Amino acid sequence: MDRVRELASKKAAVIFTKSSCCMCHSIKALFYDLGASPAVHELDHESSGKEMERALRGxxxxxxxxxxxxxxxxxxxxxxxxxxxxxxxxxxxxxxxxAIWF
Incomplete structure (x- = not known):
């Protein structure tokens, strides 16, 4: 859980995703369209992805x-x-x- 909290606070916008999730893709696209460059952590590509997913649930x-x-x-x-x-x-x-400037 500490790792998730640390990653979530490192950048102004952070999205935890899975590469096969269509809603994840849509949310990333929305952020990019708004001019944000979020930190994206794809749990299915992270070595500790399953633990991170449990922490997110927690x-x-x-x-x-x-x-x-x-x-x-x-x-x-x-x-x-x-x-x-x-x-x-x-x-x-x-x-x-x-996360964006105007």
């Missing part, structure tokens, strides 16, 4: 991927991120965390 991430952190804070899964984008607050969160 932090309340359900489903475990995509798990999005902005400014070191857990924002949620794809559904939560899309809701933030629709209500207009995702971009402001990214600006506040210095």
């Amino acid at each position: 932090l309340g991430c359900n489903p475990t991927v995509p798990a999005v952190f902005i400014g070191g804070e857990y924002v949620g899964s794809a559904k939560d991120v899309i809701s933030l984008h629709v209500d207009g607050s995702l971009k402001q969160r990214l600006i506040n965390a210095k």
Whole structure:
């Protein structure tokens, strides 16, 4: 769990994903479209990916991927991120965390 917390706080935007997850791909594309360059950790390519997935579940991430952190804070899964984008607050969160600049 410490490793996940450490990775989640290293960059302004962090996404834990799996390479085969279509929602993970969509969330990454949304962040790129907004001008952010998130740190992406693909759990199926990490040597400790299964342990990291258990840690994400322990932090309340359900489903475990995509798990999005902005400014070191857990924002949620794809559904939560899309809701933030629709209500207009995702971009402001990214600006506040210095993941994008305007």
